[in-house]
Amino acid sequence: MQAVYFISxxxxxxxxxxxxxxxxxxxxxxxxxxxxxxxxxxYIVGDLFDFWFEYHWVIPNYYQRILSxxxxxxxKGIPITFVTGNHDFWMREFFPTQMGIKVYxxxxxxxxxxKQFFIFHGDGIIKRDVGYRLMKRFLQHPFIIKIYQxxxxxxxxxxxxxxSHLSRNHYQQDIKxxxxxxxxxxxxxxxxxxxxxxxxxxxxxxxxxxVAVNSRIYVNLGDWLSHFTYALFDGSQLTxxxxxxxxxxxxxxxxx
Numbered sequence: 001m002q003a004v005y006f007i008s009x010x011x012x013x014x015x016x017x018x019x020x021x022x023x024x025x026x027x028x029x030x031x032x033x034x035x036x037x038x039x040x041x042x043y044i045v046g047d048l049f050d051f052w053f054e055y056h057w058v059i060p061n062y063y064q065r066i067l068s069x070x071x072x073x074x075x076k077g078i079p080i081t082f083v084t085g086n087h088d089f090w091m092r093e094f095f096p097t098q099m100g101i102k103v104y105x106x107x108x109x110x111x112x113x114x115k116q117f118f119i120f121h122g123d124g125i126i127k128r129d130v131g132y133r134l135m136k137r138f139l140q141h142p143f144i145i146k147i148y149q150x151x152x153x154x155x156x157x158x159x160x161x162x163x164s165h166l167s168r169n170h171y172q173q174d175i176k177x178x179x180x181x182x183x184x185x186x187x188x189x190x191x192x193x194x195x196x197x198x199x200x201x202x203x204x205x206x207x208x209x210x211v212a213v214n215s216r217i218y219v220n221l222g223d224w225l226s227h228f229t230y231a232l233f234d235g236s237q238l239t240x241x242x243x244x245x246x247x248x249x250x251x252x253x254x255x256x
Contacts, residue, residue, distance in 0.1 A: 001113045001235035002079075005034065008045035008121065008203025009223035011087065012066050019225065024065060026228050030243050031069045035076055042078060045203045045221055046085020046121030053090040067099070074100045083108045085121035085204060113235040115198040118189075122204035122220070125188050126181055178207065182220075186211055189218035199238050201231060210240040 010027055014020060034040055049063060074080060080101045084091055095101040108119045182205065189200040193216040200218045208222030208229040217238045222229035228243045 003037065003040045003235075004043065004112055004233040005040060006043045006045055006119075006201055006219075006221055006231040006233075007048075007224065008085065008221040009047045009206055009225065011047055011050040011223070011225060012063060013050040014225075023224055026243055026245065027066065027224055028069055029245060030230070031073060034078060035073055040078055042073065042080045043119060043201075044080065044082045045119055045201060046083055046123075047087040047203065048082070048085075049088050052088035054092045054094050070101070071099055081108075083119050083121060086123040109197070112233060115233075116196060118192040118197040118200045120200075120202050122185060122202035125202075125204075126184055178205075181205060182207060182209060185209075185220060186218060189213070193218075199233070201238075208240060208242075210238075 007030075010023055012020070012023060012027070034042060048066075070080060080099075082091070082095055082101050082103045084103065084105050091103050091105075095103050106120070110117050110119065185202060185205060189202070189211070190213055192200045193213055198216055200216075201221065202219075203221045203223070205220055206223040206225065206227070207220060208227050209218070209220040211218045219231045219238060219240050221231055221240075230241055230243060232239050232241055
């Protein structure tokens, strides 16, 4: 059985340059670790990039270090699966054809180690996000995507980066609202447990969480903006961990 790693919400390419340097350091170090392992695979559960849009001949150029590292992982034979989030759902053929990475839009279900997994970025779950759900349907409409492609990349990409920056402000909420949303995510996970799934993995909230409901496990992956958290399935147990750099050495500290 492969060891399966799950990450989400790195938002590579955000406007904060200092934070970008830290994120890349942690993420590339994590990828280096995976490169040295045997029989592993990686799931990216949305929002690896702060914005992703593919023109016919153009992709955003500031993702090259991360893309190159992911390509090295693929060349090492490490499977990578990308379940898109709300910041990177305009993915087309680049990842499957050029990178050999499977891409799933929306909910992805699979069986790993004989267990049923429900994998979803998690955007649109919160009941009060009616406006967001309408906007998502609008932005994902093929006609809108086609129109956007007529914008020159030097215009279209900065507009999208600015919109992504505004979208991240959605996560800056008071503690009470955070607890209310976390409960909605858990309620959603319980609904999936009732359908027979053993594990539910999501992201989007940027708040790492692991909850056991009887023998079923819900994990929110947190983010790689400040938490640097990920999940590991070893064939029987699903654990939530934190990637740490300390005195030049790697620590994998169990947090849930």
